[in-house]
Amino acid sequence: MATPISTPATDSTDDKEDAGGDLRVVVVDDHALFRQGIAAAIDSHVDIVGEAADVSPAVALILAEQPDVVLLDVHLPSGLGGDVITAVLANDPSCATRYLGLSVSDSPEDVLGLVRAGARGYLVKRIDGIELVGAIEQVAAGHAVFSPKLAGFVLDAFAHAPPADVEPEATALDEVDLLTPREREVMQHLARGYTYKEIGGELHISDRTVETHASAVLRKLQLSNRHELTHWAARNRLV
């Protein structure tokens, strides 16, 4: 459906499709129909090693299979997607599996909860198969994946940055509470529906640099303890 716009700056980049063997993926979602749909959409590009419908089977499956990427629903019958991440890491702190949130919910609380539990990104379920495969590959490579909505959340949550004239020590301590101008630009473009490649072309930087900025923002999102972040998420329940 959506044709990626190729820009001169990123034409040289390798095609991600053949990035060293099929990725091993686990799908965690309580709707069998949805799992089937996902499997049908991405089966030819990745290796789906298992499916789970709830928190504890998912944890057992992930610990046993050690997949590259887990597609994780925000809401499960007996808990939240974030609970799966927490439980896996509690049992096996060295587990290198990465998580990509996938949900119909656009509620900032849900999204933020999953990201803060350790997910590398978040997408809405409406996304098509090709885009999803691209996102799985990005997450497997350790990059962050932002849906336009998630980028919007970040901009909103970090909008009221503390003024620049506060004491230097405080500013240094609160580094995770601020976006650099570059990070802000990257988030703005993501919210406008641009891909990393396209953003690289727009800002005249490599798409790897774009990914670095996005990962930095993701880390800030996970580490920032600013009161506004959670308060804001609880307040903004608009779709």
Add this chain to the structure above:
Amino acid sequence: MVEPETSGSNTVSRPVVRGRSIQLDDSDPLLGGVASGAAYRLGASPLVVRVAFAILGLAAGFGVIGYVVFWWIGIDRSAPSRSHTLRYDLGIVVLTAACLVVAFTLVPSLPPELLGPVAFVSFALAFSSGTSLGDDLRSGRAFGRIVVGLLLMLGGLVAGAATVGDLGRLWEVGAAIAAVTVGMGAVLAPWIRQLLEGASSDRVERIRAEERADLAAHLHDSVLQTLTLIQNRAHEPDVTSALAYQQERELRRWLYRLSPDDADEPQSGAQPIRTHLSEIAAGVEDDYSVVIDFVCVGDAVVDSAVLAMTAAVREALVNAAKFAKTQQISLYVEVDEQSVVAFVRDRGAGFDVNAIAPDRRGITDSIHARVERLGGAAAIRSTVGTGTEVRIEVPR
């Protein structure tokens, strides 16, 4: 012959004739509704009947006995018990007193010293009839009834003890009664607790059932009907996907209804930009069967400038929906202290901006002119084959 629709469940406020007996009139009873019920049956004024009952009551107590008998017969035991008013409490006290007087005058063999204890117990029982199981025990009146009832019971026991033994042994009797009461309380406690918990869990169950019914009604009106439509039009993929998306959006709106926090905001009638634009986007989605990915950062109240700007945004969305030959459009809006910026982007067909003939006034008028009147700016970037982005900015 009894008409089927006159059975007890109807809500007609006038009493209904049922067979030959008198039906209680509970629309405006002084006490049990016997008098007004009888009045209706006889075609007389309730006042006349009430006076007649009172006179008969004075004359050897027939009125009182008659009243009680009619009441007993007339009570609809299938109807849910309802809580009574203060007037009922007063009425029942008067009626109980009348019954006692009648009983002790008509039956001379009753020892007069029994009057005290019997009176206490009768009043206590009469009071308890005012409470119904559905009453919230925390409400003042229900609680008051119980306290008064218990005190009267206790008074009855003391009076009884005083009548039987000499007053000197009152304390011994009192202690014995207290011991027995505590013992009975201990025995009955689990049962009483179960009763109370049962009542409250009933209430919770009722609320849940109502919520379920609400949900079912909504799903039926929306989702089920849409699913039926989709089944009927399964051979038209465009229509089905539009229907599905429209339904999804509506369901989302319903699920994520405004949180209580949002409801606190002053109801000045002015709409937030976010809501205003999401409605515009929804309208375009419905009209052109496209999907608009709408992201809004920051928010403010819609004013006339914003209104003109969002009209331009709508124009850009419609252009993308009509000409880009793609179903996916991104709308990003950022509101800050100085300005409102909107980006409308598609990855569709694109066009050569310079090749647009100057006489094609569409974009010039609908977007550029609108925005420039507000002191803002609009810019269109487009490449054939890769898509279009319209940037609209107005100062605040």
